[in-house]
Amino acid sequence: xxxxxxxxxxxxxxxxxxxxxxxxxxxxxxxxxxxxxxxxxxxxxxxxxxxxxxxxxxxxxxxxxxxxxxxxxxxxxxxxxxxxxxxxxxxxxxxxxxxxxxxxxxxxxxxxxxxxxxxxxxxxxxxxxxxxxxxxxx
Amino acid sequence: xxxxxxxxxxxxxxxxxxxxxxxxxxxxxxxxxxxxxxxxxxxxxxxxxxxxxxxxxxxxxxxxxxxxxxxxxxxxxxxxxxxxxxxxxxxxxxxxxxxxxxxxxxxxxxxxxxxxxxxxxxxxxxxxxxxxxxxxxxxxxxxxxxxxxxxxxxxxxxxxxxxxxxxxxxxxxxxxxxxxxxxxxxxxxxxxxxxxxxxxxxxxxxxxxxxxxxxxxxxxxxxxxxxxxxxxxxxxxxxxxxxxxxxxxxxxxxxxxxxxxxxxxxxxxxxxxxxxxxxxxxxxxxxxxxxxxxxxxxxxxxxxxxxxxxxxxxxxxxxxxxxxxxxxxxxxxxxxxxxxxxxxxxxxxxxxxxxxxxxxxxxxxxxxxxxxxxxxxxxxxxxxxxxxxxxxxxxxxxxxxxxxxxxxxxxxxxxxxxxxxxxxxxxxxxxxxxxxxxxxxxxxxxxxxxxxxxxxxxxxxxxxxxxxxxxxxxxxxxxxxxxxxxxxxxxxxxxxxx
Numbered sequence: 001x002x003x004x005x006x007x008x009x010x011x012x013x014x015x016x017x018x019x020x021x022x023x024x025x026x027x028x029x030x031x032x033x034x035x036x037x038x039x040x041x042x043x044x045x046x047x048x049x050x051x052x053x054x055x056x057x058x059x060x061x062x063x064x065x066x067x068x069x070x071x072x073x074x075x076x077x078x079x080x081x082x083x084x085x086x087x088x089x090x091x092x093x094x095x096x097x098x099x100x101x102x103x104x105x106x107x108x109x110x111x112x113x114x115x116x117x118x119x120x121x122x123x124x125x126x127x128x129x130x131x132x133x134x135x136x137x138x
Numbered sequence: 139x140x141x142x143x144x145x146x147x148x149x150x151x152x153x154x155x156x157x158x159x160x161x162x163x164x165x166x167x168x169x170x171x172x173x174x175x176x177x178x179x180x181x182x183x184x185x186x187x188x189x190x191x192x193x194x195x196x197x198x199x200x201x202x203x204x205x206x207x208x209x210x211x212x213x214x215x216x217x218x219x220x221x222x223x224x225x226x227x228x229x230x231x232x233x234x235x236x237x238x239x240x241x242x243x244x245x246x247x248x249x250x251x252x253x254x255x256x257x258x259x260x261x262x263x264x265x266x267x268x269x270x271x272x273x274x275x276x277x278x279x280x281x282x283x284x285x286x287x288x289x290x291x292x293x294x295x296x297x298x299x300x301x302x303x304x305x306x307x308x309x310x311x312x313x314x315x316x317x318x319x320x321x322x323x324x325x326x327x328x329x330x331x332x333x334x335x336x337x338x339x340x341x342x343x344x345x346x347x348x349x350x351x352x353x354x355x356x357x358x359x360x361x362x363x364x365x366x367x368x369x370x371x372x373x374x375x376x377x378x379x380x381x382x383x384x385x386x387x388x389x390x391x392x393x394x395x396x397x398x399x400x401x402x403x404x405x406x407x408x409x410x411x412x413x414x415x416x417x418x419x420x421x422x423x424x425x426x427x428x429x430x431x432x433x434x435x436x437x438x439x440x441x442x443x444x445x446x447x448x449x450x451x452x453x454x455x456x457x458x459x460x461x462x463x464x465x466x467x468x469x470x471x472x473x474x475x476x477x478x479x480x481x482x483x484x485x486x487x488x489x490x491x492x493x494x495x496x497x498x499x500x501x502x503x504x505x506x507x508x509x510x511x512x513x514x515x516x517x518x519x520x521x522x523x524x525x526x527x528x529x530x531x532x533x534x535x536x537x538x539x540x541x542x543x544x545x546x547x548x549x550x551x552x553x554x555x556x557x558x559x560x561x562x563x564x565x566x567x568x569x570x571x572x573x574x575x576x577x578x579x580x581x582x583x584x585x586x587x588x589x590x591x592x593x594x595x596x597x598x599x600x601x602x603x604x605x606x607x608x609x610x611x612x613x614x615x616x617x618x619x620x621x622x623x624x625x626x627x628x629x630x631x632x633x634x635x636x
Contacts, residue, residue, distance in 0.1 A: 065161075067158050067161060067246065070155075070158055071155045071157075071158030071159050072159075074151060074154070074155035074158075075155045075156070078148060078151055078152055078155065081148075082148070084201075085140070085144075089201055090140055090198055090199055090200065091144045091148070091197065091199055091200070092199050092200040093200050093201040094200065
């Protein structure tokens with residue numbers, strides 16, 4: 001069933017939800033938010049699009065197959081932990097550095113961000129894999 | 139030595155994540171699966187060697203100091219269990235090359251196998267009781283998916299029972315952890331040791347029983363075992379072989395860990411309870427096995443029955459008895475996995491696992507019969523095979539503890555095991571096939587290699603343990619001594635300060 005209201009709303013909501021999910025992801029280390037919530041919001045955006053335009057359409061919007069997103073996310077998480085091990089610290093020790101960029105000035109950047117990004121991808125991938133599996137007609 | 143401790147968790151994670159990229163390329167997945175399990179086994183062997191030489195190894199994850207962060211602890215018991223888990227993982231992943239169909243592989247069978255191994259290894263390594271819960275969940279999640287994958291009707295029915303009972307056990311476990319935290323204010327197992335001995339004894343005993351019930355469901359002890367025979371015969375054979383070899387043993391591991399490290403203040407109460415449970419588990423399990431007609435259900439009931447032996451040593455709570463338990467676990471994991479793997483080939487050859495529909499396997503597959511015979515005799519404890527030594531140590535320990543009833547039970551259950559195995563032997567291997575049976579199938583060479591290689595290696599290992607019972611007993615004894623001396627564990631985790 002096609003609904004004009006739903007499809008129009010979804011068209012505008014998807015970019016906003018994605019933007020908001022990125023915001024949640026980036027503020028997550030010190031404030032409420034993080035990879036998990038960010039990932040859920042992004043997945044909600046994609047699934048809203050899926051309800052309005054069909055799940056196969058939502059699948060086309062994704063950069064990769066959902067399970068590959070999960071794989072990539074897990075590898076990122078693994079990488080963020082192993083990074084500390086290569087320096088001789090225990091697994092998952094947070095490693096920080098400060099970047100000086102011309103525009104915003106000083107940026108504190110570290111492996112927890114990488115970890116969060118990994119979680120973000122895993123959550124999007126896993127949620128969409130479940131939704132696509134449930135929405136499949138066969 | 140820090141990387142070595144975390145490798146048994148990282149390797150399965152890495153290989154599972156990698157193979158998610160190649161879901162549609164069957165060959166790459168199979169290659170990754172076998173290579174991943176092989177590397178896990180190598181890492182596990184190095185870990186065992188390290189712990190044997192240098193004592194308990196500890197890593198504080200994220201560099202957070204001990205009672206606050208999560209510690210990974212590898213003592214001999216953990217290291218032995220990880221080696222066994224990796225060995226079973228490798229055997230099953232090779233066996234799966236012949237036995238798992240393409241749709242299941244495309245749906246992510248191999249990554250799930252690695253996720254399961256990651257959960258199992260994590261549970262063996264963690265030194266934090268809440269983290270133990272998390273690893274249980276990782277393992278269960280993977281096992282739910284493996285059990286339901288491919289979804290035939292019978293399989294889904296088995297999965298529903300398995301999932302519901304597992305979730306009940308998990309919620310009990312979580313409640314127990316919550317109460318434990320409320321009582322002591324810490325979840326680090328080493329930190330708990332001191333704080334529990336300062337807590338009121340009746341509360342500690344209540345908690346102990348709560349943990350006993352939660353782990354008792356997971357390791358299928360009397361009277362909480364009924365989910366196991368209702369579900370283990372439904373998934374594909376490699377999956378049930380892996381479950382049989384590993385999953386209930388993680389419950390047993392948790393029981394032994396918790397009842398040697400944390401709840402040892404009033405052993406007269408808690409450990410006698412465990413001893414009673416172990417005797418009843420042995421008897422009911424084997425009586426169930428004798429009454430069954432399905433090959434895999436007979437084996438399932440044997441798992442239950444023999445779990446009784448593994449906690450019998452814990453119940454007696456002497457150094458020799460605990461060494462017997464460790465020995466028995468090593469022996470049982472190898473043997474029961476072999477028997478389940480045999481059942482897979484039998485199903486391929488005969489098209490059924492119902493005993494009345496089977497017969498003539500001895501003429502059809504003499505080598506398979508030999509493998510079955512050795513494993514079955516070993517399970518029953520016929521000298522000089524490995525099961526005999528395990529039972530001998532346990533019986534000797536119970537005699538020197540002057541507990542004659544449990545010794546008699548252990549011996550009688552051994553005899554009944556022999557009886558239940560001889561029913562299978564008599565009907566499936568010796569008997570004549572019933573009329574009108576489907577034509578006998580023959581395996582091609584390409585199928586036979588992945589089928590027979592893991593079984594042959596595992597049977598040779600069983601024989602190896604039988605011949606080298608001395609060294610294995612030395613290993614078990616040192617493990618038991620380590621388990622019975624919590625101060626070393628505490629010192630390794632928390633440092634010199636008490």
